[in-house]
Amino acid sequence: MKKKSGEKSISAKKKETMSLSVKEGAAVSVMIGAGHSFIIPYALAIGAGNLAIGFLNSFIGLVGPLTQLKSTRLMEKYPRKKIVFYAILIQALMWMPIMLLGLLFFRDIFTQYLPFLLIIFYSLHIGAGALASPIWFSWMGDIVPAKNRGKYFSFRNRVVRFVTVVSMLAAGFFLDYFKTGGFVLLGFSVLFSFAMIFRLYSIYLFSKHYDPGIKLKKGYYFSFFDFLKHSRENNFGRFVIFVGAIFFAMSIATPFFAVYMLEELGFSYVWYTLIILAPVVLSLFSLSFWGKISDKYGNRLVIFIAALSAPIYPLLWLFSTSKIYLLIVPPILAGLFWGGFNLATINFVYDSAKKEHRSLCLAYLHVLMGVGIFAGSILGGVIAKYGSVEYFNDLLNLGFGNIFLYIFLFSAFARFLVVVVLLHRIKEVRDTKLPPILTEELKHLENFEAGMTHFNGSMFHYLDVGDIGKEDINKVGRVFR
Template identity: 55%
Template structure:
């Protein structure tokens, strides 16, 4: 029996979009439980499997590259399948890959192929990220047709605040659970419980996605352009210059990103609980400022926030060099990193929407992510090589290898910012920029009271996406 496609009225479409915006927040919350209980603890899991510093570097580098490579075919999939179907199938498969990842802990416990387990983890986790990444361009395009342009800054700030609030709770609870099982000599049982929770929550996010309204998308003839065509025009277009900047920035970030975890767990000998608290503090500070950054991007445009945050981000790894005090790490580098990474994430995410047309959006996101992934791959690999072979050079500067890596990363971030930021232009029509930066940033000086009030009231009900991924995807790859 054939069913006719029901044509919705404009009023019904608007109602469906509003409901989809609410559903997306709950879906993001479910997805972030996986991030908080599972993805976030992959590096500690690798260390428990006796991975070397070089293997830790390659874990991050391969993950950073495989995801964007997997997205190359996503636009072609959108020619044959609906965006919803692509996203849901990817989410389900991604969730199920936690099963073989869990089994690696069982194999370690029974002394089966112990030397190969870090390599197998790199393979399975890269597969997990790659499958999930296939959904990225389709989801990005889908959400672009749902969220009103003039409210993007406000909506994604709200969504991120809720999503990361849930992630924070999940991470903290997961850290406590791991410490509990570690004291009993059962750390791999703890990891298995966390990964099971992550798998179930991701499956539930897929169920929520199946209920979310999807506007129709008709790809116009001639919409496609190859990666090589994109590369050929990069230097001539604003979005191309933005992509070069993002790729190089994440190259610099990736040099140090995998080693904050190693530094805290191996060098500072922190418990899983303290490791989690220090990392979560950065996320808390991001959450408290998301609404502020969202309003600023809507008012003055995304470039203004990109400039401000990009000038502060180079300080973050360098500030780790001055003290090993837990309180210092929470109140100085985590505070600065949380505030300005939050602004960077919101502004760069929205800049992509503003700089791309509907028909080209999925392709532009794919190519942007691919080049960023190459940057992450090369940066993480370089960081791993420095960690393995740069101890002698680090000693010349009187630094241990991890602090040396942090210094290199910070200096490179600053150089890249100074060179490329002037090349990027604002594309949104906005109000004039404030004459004095402090005029608009003044609310941040007193964000503790107002922010904590909002945190208590709004985060009880919910919580990336990071990047995962993504994003968020980008910024949440790195907890600094």
Template identity: 45%
Template sequence: MDRKKEGKKDNEQDEEFLKEKTKKLSIKEGVAYSVMDGAGLRYISPYALSLGANNTQIGLLTSLSSLIGNFSQIFSPRLMEKKSRKNVILFGVLFQALMWIPLILIALIFILRKQVEPTSIYFVIAIYTMIVFFGSIAAPAWNSLMKDIITKESGKYFGFRNRILGITALVVMILASLLLNYFKEKQEVMIGFIILFSLAFLFRIVSFKILSKHYEPKLNLEKGYYFSFKDFIKESYKNNFGKFTLFIALIMFATSVASPFFTVYMLKNLNLNYFYWTLITISSSISTIIFMPIWGKISDKFGNLRVLKVTGALIPFVPFLWFFSVFINSSRPEILLYYLFPVEFFSGIVWAGFNLSSLTFIYDAVSKQRLALCVAYYNALSGVGIFLGALLGGLISSLNIHFFNIDIILWIFMLSAVLRMIVYLFMINKIKEVRKTEEYKNGDIIKHFKKELKDDLKMMIYPVYNRLGIHPIRQT
């Protein structure tokens, strides 16, 4: 009996060691993914615009990829019954990497022929949809695997992980914008895109190799764990997770009415160069890097729903503030930068809290046997919301009309703001907290937020080795 107990204890210690190793590997893998994100995914819309895409096609680029990508996740749980979670992840990641090659070839053809083929945009839409599709197949399996790896303080871990990933994407985006500006001045912007997409391909391969070293705890799927997407839809308004999923899907719809067109507005309407566009875009990444770990600690202490309520109430103000850029002199890009940079910085603060608390709410609300299934259905509904929202925005923007001499894209931003507020007011109080949290009074969260921000900023000025805990920080 003693030997059995000792053997069980050794196995548990070995498993904890492997989990800790995988937590560190996951951060390294996330860094590689962030290079693909910063050099590739973030520049798909500028790439399409360089090939001559119109507003409707930009809307389709976002909406179709989201719909097909998110609906593909419905099949992932069934794949996990036949294949290991890690194999499902590796399959999706490998083919996602390979899909960057056709995008590189389209740019090469453009350089050789010195003209855009009419079908090029639709090939770009199809290929980008496949990039999202293969990434989406891997997502439920990855979430399920990480739930088994991160067994406590998930908000704190993902907050820290996302900060590292955000810093990486931010640096890559800045360098990418400088590269594109350099080649644009030489009338060879497609060479810049070829370099960026080649980096996206290479670093996704690196990500694939790191993922292959992840530890995978055994997953025991209980009989009766599965329920169909149809059953989920039928019961969604009756249970807490279903209401939460509907809330997120509706927020995605309201957001996607405008989200594909911020890049169009900056690059086409305001005629900003890639560097100014990147500075405005990364301002949200900077605030995300700073505030996401803080939101993680707050959600661990006060609950995910409280963070969703606070940030959800602020989300409608983002497109509302964008609308008022119409009153700024667009002939001076630096003035627009001074206004839009803080607007996007504010956007990063609220979306950091909203996205993190949404993720950790799922982890708390769903059992590990059903996590992949519920994530798949959650993302499928979100995909429908994104598809319909972006499609609606694209159709409205294609009308090319003006009200009060204000461009239709700005009215789309205002419509998105109104829809976000309606969804929030109608849905947020229907959701219940699932995590046991500390009792708090009104104002406690604000006090805690200020304290965490002060402490976090203080920590950020210390050397990196202190941040990673290699040496203790002495304060006197």
């Protein structure tokens, strides 16, 4: 009887933690909506140029994942709850020096160094939060039942995105009001104060979470370089390479959509906010659908469909500068598909890695993503700073009026190459079966991609991915299921 009572108690604690995690996600969404979403506009407001914007995005993309390399080692010595608590406390407090930069700019003190200092402080902020990410990932993997992950995380993500939408929208109108009065830097400080307060509130919610604890088996650890060495020989390794490559291609353009709207097109903060928010709003309606598809047919199908949309998105920015067009057309594609990609990516890690390796595998995934973001953002920044519109117009005969449109075009081409060369090499890890019509269509697409890969002289050999099943290849211990 005691055993059953204990089991019920643990089950109740897990359910309570799942509920608390949704509230915690809502709290951190205020920080994202009122803080993270306005870092690039803030950088522009304190004098950052295009190259500095590229460096800002590149460093936060790399510093965060690099800190995660230490996450699993910390789990050997300290409880997961304790690590997460102190990591996000540091993250919350880093908003204070970030806010101080606005005051220094207003007082005309060290203005030439402020963009550089913002890169440092914001990278530390992101790094502290990133340190907690794989540990939280491992923690929630022990809380949420495997059969309900797609449903639960799609619901949590919808709540997170809804609160992000509300906070971003309020922040955009708030900033425009302060900008009209000539106090935009004060407006940023108020927003970042709210971001800090709600991050501190999330710490309180974490303190109430149940942590079942984890005992890491001897020999569980394998280095990042061991992982890279054998990455092409196992399904998860190929998946990580694909994700890192697609983030490289995306990051060529990602930091510069905001610069393009605010600097080139002269949009207000309200219009900037609305356009950035539009795909988030649309994803609220698609996440439930992708969660069900993920649970029923596996994550690879969702990743496959979403990735095919990736090259199209930056191309949609080439056709019009109309506010209404940019509010409706590009966000439809991003909102309907890319939320599914993010959801399926996380679930794919859960399905691929054993319990004791989850945090390590997520950290290595994030490192490759970070390297991709770093390299892509630097490349985009260099093109934005030193690229010649006249040269590209003569070379490609397109007649674009600014360098940002070429950045979007190059990003689209890079995304296309990544999808063609790497996507077909990923297998599903769950024992799932697709409807016959989808199986045939996927085979046609895979054969096309494989043919394109062969045509391009790729060093990768085509592997038949029509056979859905678990992969046994694993040269880095018994890491993956």
